Amino acid sequence: MVAAQNIGHADPADQRQWTLMWREDGGMMPSRAVPDSALLAADSWLLDDGRVRALDRHRRRFTAACAEATGDSPARIESFWSDAVVALPRTGRWFPRVELAGPEPARLFLRIRPAPPRTVNVTVCLTEEFDPRSYPRRKGPDLALLAHLRERAKTRGAQELMLTTPSGLVLEGTTANILWWEDDVLCLPPPELPLLAGVTSALIQDRAAELGIRTQARRCTAQALDGREVWLVNALHGIRPVTAWLGRPLRAGPALRAATWQTWLDGSSDPIMPANGVRP
Structure with missing residues (x-):
């Protein structure tokens, strides 16, 4: 041992x-x-x-x-x-x-x-392919496939690739959930879609509720994100605003809120118990 x-x-x-x-x-x-x-x-x-x-x-x-x-x-x-x-x-x-x-x-x-290294923003590739995962709600079985898709996106100059349904609804990135702002409403894809339940996304939604900010699940196509503030969020990078879209003529909206929310997220970590297994 x-x-x-x-x-x-x-x-x-x-x-x-x-x-x-x-x-x-x-x-x-x-x-x-x-x-x-x-x-x-x-x-x-x-x-x-x-x-x-x-x-x-x-x-x-x-x-x-x-x-x-x-x-x-x-x-x-x-x-x-x-x-x-x-x-x-x-x-x-x-x-x-x-x-x-x-x-x-x-x-x-x-x-x-x-x-x-943590990156503070992200360029996202949009393709005509839809979500190929076999187990979208369980992290693990599709990691090799997702890594392959991400490497393909990198060859096109992006750090992430957006997964979509066959009908074109946005789901999430290969390593991150998506959130976006419509006026003062924080939006996310509805849970009935094939999504991985994100820990960081849930923390952000909880914080929005504490601040009295409305959140809403909405079905959204990539085109509907044109000009909006869009975030990809995960445990490693936290909140990354999308600063460029590749593959479609979409404009990345200004990241007006991301820095403030990332500062809050950076301060929300807690110490794990000591290595001797005894909690303080």
Whole structure:
């Protein structure tokens, strides 16, 4: 068993990636990384000097995804999660990912990765292709496919690609949910569409409710976003306003609100428990 106190105090200058596999009878053990194509469920978040946003929401989403994928009991996932949190670094900037991977019997992993640099805005590619995911509501099984689509977008000069329905309704990016502003209303695609329930998107909606800002789920085509303030949001980058659209003659609207909301989001992280597993 790997000593948690050694893992949890990784040198922030040591920006290597490593993987741990969980065993019920042995805790977290060093392991080879599994390919993304083997993932049945996954979840990731930004960890900055031992602080993270809404870690409990990520836990609940991952637990539900594991139950859907294999019928894993919540108690088993909770045991894994507790050991994984103890193993997280407390210094440095990281983008860890918890994973359930097959084939049967499915195994649980913690992959500790250096966090990529944060970008403050995003260029989005629009294509005529519609959403090709097999499991749009569960993070994990489609990650390899989404990475391929994102690389294709990069060859066209974009950082993201917008997924749409066959009828042209916007869904989300390959790694981010979409939000947009219509006058003073914060809008998002309706939940009956094939969407991944985003943790960062939910935090923003909660904040809007606290501020008395109206939010509304609306079906929207890409063309209807012309000239509007549009955000792509996720755990790694936070809020990124769309500053250019590629593939369609759309204008990116001015990002009037994004900086203020990102400042709030940056201040909403909480410390995880110490590496000795004892909460302060």
